[in-house]
Amino acid sequence: MxxxxxxxxxxxxxxxxxxxxxxxxxxxxxxxxxxxxxxxxxxxxxxxxxxxxxxxNKDAVIDALLAREAERFERRLVAAADDADGAAVGVEAAFLAGVDFFVTHPVLTRGRDEESGVLLPRITADGGPLVRRGLDIFAGLIQDGIAAGELREVDPPTTAEVLMRLVLSYFAFPPMHVRVDDPREAAAFAHALVAGGLGAEPRPR
CATH class of the missing domain: 1.10.10 (Arc Repressor Mutant, subunit A)
Known part of the structure; x- marks a missing residue:
């Protein structure tokens, strides 16, 4: 039954x-x-x-599509971090996976490029599903790294917000000086960002 x-x-x-x-x-x-x-x-x-x-209506279709993609976004970040060796590298990997997800996503980039701006406000909204998932994942990764003694004491929600805003900035405003489509250049930038710019580098043993 x-x-x-x-x-x-x-x-x-x-x-x-x-x-x-x-x-x-x-x-x-x-x-x-x-x-x-x-x-x-x-x-x-x-x-x-x-x-x-x-x-x-069509708005409901768009909202449902973004909710579905938010779940895929979360899985992409988690998988990238799980494959990494260590907390700092995991944050770097998740950041790169987030940028790649946005800048290569056919629907999201089409919506970004349309003059009407029908999709971009929904994507970048602080309360939107993609942003919420990203903030939760980044904050969780950072918190786990701090608890394990692998990352400095930083505020996880604040640091997660910085990372998520950077992901969105690469999506909304294509980069001029960092080639995110070059794996080595993107990885070097992510390492410099996480290890230096955000102060989330491994603690000395």
Missing amino acids: GEERARPSRGRRDRREDLLAAAARRFVAAGIRRTTMEDIAAEAAAGKATLYRHFG
Whole structure:
């Protein structure tokens, strides 16, 4: 009985994901401002009524898409930090992963570049899902490093905010002097930032 009741829920989630994937494709191809709910339904091979049952309007589609991408953003940061050797390197790796996530994301960059600015305010808002996830992850990594004696005593929320604002600045204003698409140059910058600029370097033993 429990499995039978769960099937419609899974089917609804799958359909919702299909609709969001279709919306992402249309946003990249035609632009967010020009994409209509009818376009999204057609891309998903779904009826308009189906789309409207899941999302009341295009704003709801955008918000749901950003919430989904926030979950992916969190997983990317965590995976990067988990693969690193040590807390400081983990913070550096998460920072680089965050920059890469934003500057290479087709929907986010399309929304950034549109004249209407329909997506950028949602992305960079302090209360937005992407910012919240980033702040939580960075603060947690820094706190863990301090507790382990690997990082200096800094204020985790404040330092996390600096890191997240830098990630967003690279997204909103493409860099002129640091090539974030060059792994070695980006890594050197991240190391200098974390080890020096933020004072989050390993403690002397």
